[in-house]
Amino acid sequence: MTMVIDCHGHYTVLPKAHDAWREEQKAAFKAGTAAPAYPAISDDEIRETIEANQLRLIRERGADMTIFSPRASAMAPHVGDQSVAVKWAQVCNDLIGRVAALYPEVFAPVCMLPQSPEADLTSSIAELERCVTQMGFIGCNLNPDPSGGYWTDPPLTDRWWYPLYEKMVELDVPAMIHVSAAANPVFHTTASHYINGDTTAFVQFLMSDLFKDFPTLKLIIPHGGGAVPFHWGRFRGIALNNGRPELDEIIKNNIFFDTCVYHQPGINLLAEVVPADNILFASEMVGAVKGIDPKSGHYFDDTKRYIDKSPRLDDAARKKIFEGNARRVFSRLKTKAVATA
Amino acid sequence: MTMVIDCHGHYTVLPKAHDAWREEQKAAFKAGTAAPAYPAISDDEIRETIEANQLRLIRERGADMTIFSPRASAMAPHVGDQSVAVKWAQVCNDLIGRVAALYPEVFAPVCMLPQSPEADLTSSIAELERCVTQMGFIGCNLNPDPSGGYWTDPPLTDRWWYPLYEKMVELDVPAMIHVSAAANPVFHTTASHYINGDTTAFVQFLMSDLFKDFPTLKLIIPHGGGAVPFHWGRFRGIALNNGRPELDEIIKNNIFFDTCVYHQPGINLLAEVVPADNILFASEMVGAVKGIDPKSGHYFDDTKRYIDKSPRLDDAARKKIFEGNARRVFSRLKTKAVATA
Numbered sequence: 016m017t018m019v020i021d022c023h024g025h026y027t028v029l030p031k032a033h034d035a036w037r038e039e040q041k042a043a044f045k046a047g048t049a050a051p052a053y054p055a056i057s058d059d060e061i062r063e064t065i066e067a068n069q070l071r072l073i074r075e076r077g078a079d080m081t082i083f084s085p086r087a088s089a090m091a092p093h094v095g096d097q098s099v100a101v102k103w104a105q106v107c108n109d110l111i112g113r114v115a116a117l118y119p120e121v122f123a124p125v126c127m128l129p130q131s132p133e134a135d136l137t138s139s140i141a142e143l144e145r146c147v148t149q150m151g152f153i154g155c156n157l158n159p160d161p162s163g164g165y166w167t168d169p170p171l172t173d174r175w176w177y178p179l180y181e182k183m184v185e186l187d188v189p190a191m192i193h194v195s196a197a198a199n200p201v202f203h204t205t206a207s208h209y210i211n212g213d214t215t216a217f218v219q220f221l222m223s224d225l226f227k228d229f230p231t232l233k234l235i236i237p238h239g240g241g242a243v244p245f246h247w248g249r250f251r252g253i254a255l256n257n258g259r260p261e262l263d264e265i266i267k268n269n270i271f272f273d274t275c276v277y278h279q280p281g282i283n284l285l286a287e288v289v290p291a292d293n294i295l296f297a298s299e300m301v302g303a304v305k306g307i308d309p310k311s312g313h314y315f316d317d318t319k320r321y322i323d324k325s326p327r328l329d330d331a332a333r334k335k336i337f338e339g340n341a342r343r344v345f346s347r348l349k350t351k352a353v354a355t356a
Numbered sequence: 357m358t359m360v361i362d363c364h365g366h367y368t369v370l371p372k373a374h375d376a377w378r379e380e381q382k383a384a385f386k387a388g389t390a391a392p393a394y395p396a397i398s399d400d401e402i403r404e405t406i407e408a409n410q411l412r413l414i415r416e417r418g419a420d421m422t423i424f425s426p427r428a429s430a431m432a433p434h435v436g437d438q439s440v441a442v443k444w445a446q447v448c449n450d451l452i453g454r455v456a457a458l459y460p461e462v463f464a465p466v467c468m469l470p471q472s473p474e475a476d477l478t479s480s481i482a483e484l485e486r487c488v489t490q491m492g493f494i495g496c497n498l499n500p501d502p503s504g505g506y507w508t509d510p511p512l513t514d515r516w517w518y519p520l521y522e523k524m525v526e527l528d529v530p531a532m533i534h535v536s537a538a539a540n541p542v543f544h545t546t547a548s549h550y551i552n553g554d555t556t557a558f559v560q561f562l563m564s565d566l567f568k569d570f571p572t573l574k575l576i577i578p579h580g581g582g583a584v585p586f587h588w589g590r591f592r593g594i595a596l597n598n599g600r601p602e603l604d605e606i607i608k609n610n611i612f613f614d615t616c617v618y619h620q621p622g623i624n625l626l627a628e629v630v631p632a633d634n635i636l637f638a639s640e641m642v643g644a645v646k647g648i649d650p651k652s653g654h655y656f657d658d659t660k661r662y663i664d665k666s667p668r669l670d671d672a673a674r675k676k677i678f679e680g681n682a683r684r685v686f687s688r689l690k691t692k693a694v695a696t697a
Binding site for chain 2: 159160164165166168169170199200201202203205206207210211214215217218219221222238239241242244245246247248249250251252253255256276277278280281283284287288303304305306308309315316
């Protein structure tokens with residue numbers, strides 16, 4: 016029996032008090048006053064949001080487990096400053112920790128980081144350490160563009176990011192590269208900004224020696240790797256022209272794509288060009304694309320269907336994509352799997 | 357007999373004196389002095405560069421005609437100011453005009469526009485008019501991000517761009533949406549910035565009523581539409597969730613993808629999801645990806661092979677992609693075709 020582990024779920028429908036507090040926090044920052052105290056949220060309120068949404072869909076669609084992190088679009092590090100970001104990350108991550116504690120067999124927690132456009136990574140490293148060592152988190156989401164579409168931070172391969180990578184390697188946790196809401200009006204958050212963020216990060220890794228410096232660093236590029244599989248030939252050619260190895264070799268132990276690609280031909284392409292060892296099952300639900308595809312009659316983001324049906328995959332490949340690769344990338348997931356077995 | 361019209365070629369290997377003058381122009385701008393006079397370049401110098409490169413490859417690969425524009429990465433509108441951009445566009449477009457005059461049966465000219473991050477579109481409109489009415493150009497390249505990766509201009513659907521669209525409609529010429537060199541170090545010009553530009557522009561059109569205001573405006577999104585075909589399901593879902601029509605309907609008369617996708621699985625996907633009426637043959641050579649794919653033994657950018665071999669296309673579709681659609685989109689190409697028939 017293969018377990019089905021969804022490596023990319025966000026807590027998108029939250030207790031109302033949590034969202035309301037965020038608005039108060041933002042208003043207080045604008046007014047130059049202190050944010051109010053974070054409200055008490057009961058376990059029942061958390062259960063309600065989870066059971067009506069993610070848990071229901073996980074069960075309906077035949078998954079077993081979701082690697083779960085705060086709502087990506089709401090990370091919004093361009094809002095406020097470092098202290099706003101620290102508090103916001105803490106309360107978001109605490110909620111994720113509570114979800115995982117309430118449903119330990121279903122949700123494995125991944126944290127957001129309190130990145131802020133003008134700040135260094137000190138607070139992000141501290142929050143990562145808190146989440147992993149004190150609350151059992153197994154990974155983090157890393158935003159390559161805290162500015163929200165103005166791209167003011169250095170490339171992810173710049174040594175500026177190295178202290179975070181050192182901590183990730185020390186804790187043995189991977190990061191999913193994930194931008195947040197677009198503040199720049201030229202971009203649509205979930206349609207273009209997310210996908211551009213994926214493509215941009217991949218190319219940075221492609222052209223660098225980052226994994227010589229961090230041979231055990233593991234990075235997940237979501238949304239099927241952005242544009243990368245569709246342009247696999249272009250990126251192979253550019254790599255080879257720049258004296259880099261074949262893409263399979265570059266990504267081998269370090270870069271993984273998820274399966275958040277919402278149609279059968281896209282998943283078929285992903286499965287055709289990217290080695291099965293580098294693909295992790297994911298749906299990103301309830302997320303970017305809600306609703307039923309009128310042509311297929313099924314939910315756009317019910318990605319397990321596409322994996323099940325792809326003629327490019329055999330059972331061994333499916334086993335890797337659904338379970339094996341997630342266990343390899345999220346090494347801290349092991350403990351829980353053993354504990355719940 | 358189907359003609360094979362490549363809708364996306366740039367003049368990438370240029371007479372040395374042209375490139376040298378550009379360096380002098382940039383240096384003069386930096387120094388606050390006047391640029392030197394543009395050098396005399398003989399027809400033989402132009403013939404040499406063309407015959408050793410584009411013309412040789414066009415013939416080797418079995419194409420008939422290339423719709424030809426200035427080197428995209430060198431447009432670099434973030435360099436200098438409006439007056440630098442105007443002069444640079446004029447000399448680049450004049451060269452393209454000379455190539456087309458020397459080889460009227462092979463090259464059809466498309467112009468760059470003297471966009472500049474701080475300028476309005478007055479000079480771009482004037483240059484478009486000059487090229488089309490005085491030199492027989494049949495289209496233009498339009499840069500959605502003259503800042504080179506900081507994305508400071510308004511979305512292409514903003515009324516700020518409307519005077520240009522009005523002129524395009526009046527002249528009945530299409531635009532290829534094409535960014536230039538990345539000035540922002542997070543982006544790699546041909547690998548991530550180009551592809552992100554394509555995806556970004558498509559989503560802007562997807563979410564707007566631009567084509568209600570300009571029902572005959574025709575826009576080509578190069579590089580196979582960026583990430584769009586790979587994420588066709590995602591974009592369909594986002595469109596439907598926002599009360600927009602199906603993508604086929606949105607793009608129908610106005611948006612076209614080229615075939616600059618450098619591997620067989622990518623072209624197969626493009627052909628599977630995008631209607632054949634909306635695909636134009638292109639190779640972008642000699643351009644982003646030079647050299648031979650060691651796995652296939654053929655040039656990465658020899659895209660005609662992928663079209664010829666795609667199991668998703670029949671002869672009728674190939675005829676549209678190679679010729680029919682280009683004649684429809686570039687209505688001014690007709691004259692020349694009749695003249696050379």
